[in-house]
Amino acid sequence: MLTLLAQAEPTEVVGSIAEFWVFVITAVIALASAGSVVVLRNAVHAALMLVINFFAIAVLYAALEAQFLAVVQIVVYAGAIMVLFLFVLMLLGISSETRFTQRVRGQKTAAVLLGLGLLIVLVGAGAGQYLGPDAVCPAAGETGDLCVGLETRNSNGNVAGVGRLLFTTYMWPFEATSALLVIAALGAIVLGKRHGGDEDVTDQPPALAEEPDDEPDTPGDDEVRGELVGAGGDGDVHESGETA
């Protein structure tokens, strides 16, 4: 997207300024939506925030001259994976966490402190030396000090470049991923299959869920599932148990 912009404009400064603003806006959106995924109680809301995050990251991929992966990100993540997530959320009827208390005291504080420490280490070790103006990726025709840029590699198109590498150097890993996907699909089928003898909680009234082996299979499957959904649905009532 940005390379298109840069090609359209004769001066390269316009493309750089565009990249700066695209980065700032999408970074803010990505960080805010990622924070919302962690903070929001309702799991469906968190999933929708995750979709926004995926789209923001796809925009960043396009800004980083990885157009193929930007499209793949939208199709695979925002499309397939999020549909799976929402499908499971809706199927199970879990919209919010019923209990928000911590089993370990001070878990949240410790988690946030650990996260801050990790952030400082990661930024200091990974990003610290690339924050200066010499790490700006060069526009067409220039050479950067620290950043090479993908201008020459993308000259035949980003998809052609990635595809050439994928089907030559990374041929066998690529074939292995196809096997991996088939195995994952088969595994999901096996895991999703209901075993004949076993009775699980969706076959039972919720009160009997503790000892599933003692009770015979009850009919009325849909009613029981409706009760389960009703029991887990409104979590706002139970929020008073939260401790800092």
Added chain:
Amino acid sequence: MSGVPVGWYIALSAALFTIGLVGVLVRRSVVVMFMCIELMLNAVNLALITFSRMHGNHDGQVLSFFVIVVAAAEVTIGLALIVNLFRLLGSTDADDPDRLRA
């Protein structure tokens, strides 16, 4: 201001990874923990693609592609496991499966 230094993308990636990690540590619902793992995978992908641009070759993008494929497989299996867990226990709280406790 013109252009974006590579380090900014890395710092954003680190921040997204940290948010995902804190989410995994803080949240109790298995599904939301799983979403936070997706956040972390995305942050790693962003770093890989940034390094790909920095070094001027496509290897990072190919590795990122593989990460996306593996994430798709992982989501398939993980959500099947979560559905099974919900069938067994009637909840998706990460603290509920404690049958091995004495």
